[in-house]
Amino acid sequence: MMDRMVTSVPIVDVKQLSIGARLAEEVHTPLGGLLFAKGTVLHEKDIEILNVFFINQVSVENQEEVARSESAEQKAAERQVAAAKAPLEKAEAFQKSFDQAVTTLKNLLIxxxxxxxxxxxxxxxxxxxxxxxxxxxPQILLSLRHFARMDSYAYEHAISVGIISYMIAKWIKVPEKEWMQVALAGTLHDVGKMKIDRRILQKPGKLTPEEFEEIKKHTVYGYQIIKASHGLSEGVALAALQHHEREDGSGYPLGLPGSKLHLYSKIVAVADVYHAMSSDRIYQKAQSPYVVVEQLMQDSFGKLDPFIVRAFIDGITQFAAGTIVELSDGTLGKIVFTDRNQPTRPMVEVGGKIINLVDARHLSIVQVLEK
Structure with missing residues (x-):
């Protein structure tokens, strides 16, 4: 009988890994948690995470040991420089497009x-x-407030809620043909405020009961304006009417329970609350997206649709790896891992040390700085 050939699985130092290498075995954290599944193709951020967890070697498929020539090192350095510039250039391009969209929308709504x-x-x-x-x-969802200008909040809010509503529609698998209508529902949800006295809308102090009753009418005005316009679905109109209704019937203008609310209005309600709470306004400073998301989780018990809230939280936190954040004790760190069971309490690297916010309950993320 011929001896059966045994192929060994290459074990490679993490420092020597090439981007695109495929894991031949699972990789676990020092505490035994699954970090990467077998077959995972490693990208730059994945290799960073391996280093953060002090994992020195991994098993890979078909990993070739290639000596790095000077030219190869030069090309790698050039790629790193280009990769470092890319997020900044993308952010600048997004800022320009965002500002242009806000200005154009403002002129249209006038x-x-x-x-x-x-x-x-x-x-x-x-x-x-x-x-x-x-x-x-899509990671910009965590830092939309950085693109804001206080003097045009209403129009920035409209564009932002449109973007967020669109992403939620994708995440909860609304049919693709409806995505644009959901985006328009978010963009136009407050169109009825064009009929409200600006002195009430821009009042810095607390509204009187009479002023609040007037504000509440923007939902009905919005419904009427959208119904009179061609090319918008009934769902867009109902989102304007119902985005302040709540699952337990405590909202306005009609006090309807969740079973009576249109899906678009439930989506827009989550997007509206998230962006409003994480933005600077006349009467309120912006809160950290992570603080806001924890509040949304609380509000999903009776106020907001829990299925939509969960889909939004899963969606927004999946892009967090690599994001620089400030913790409540004033230290800066980088998010390196997010547990889907505890998405608002990620692992943060601070000065080479990993802080798991699931365990460090005395700490929280108070500000998202950059990606």
Missing amino acids: RVQGGDNIPVMEVREVVAPILAQFQSQ
């Missing part, structure tokens, strides 16, 4: 304030390019 119907095709032309650009860098 026409609505003057009595015109919503120019639906023109609004679509504002929304579509920024959605396309956003899809290549």
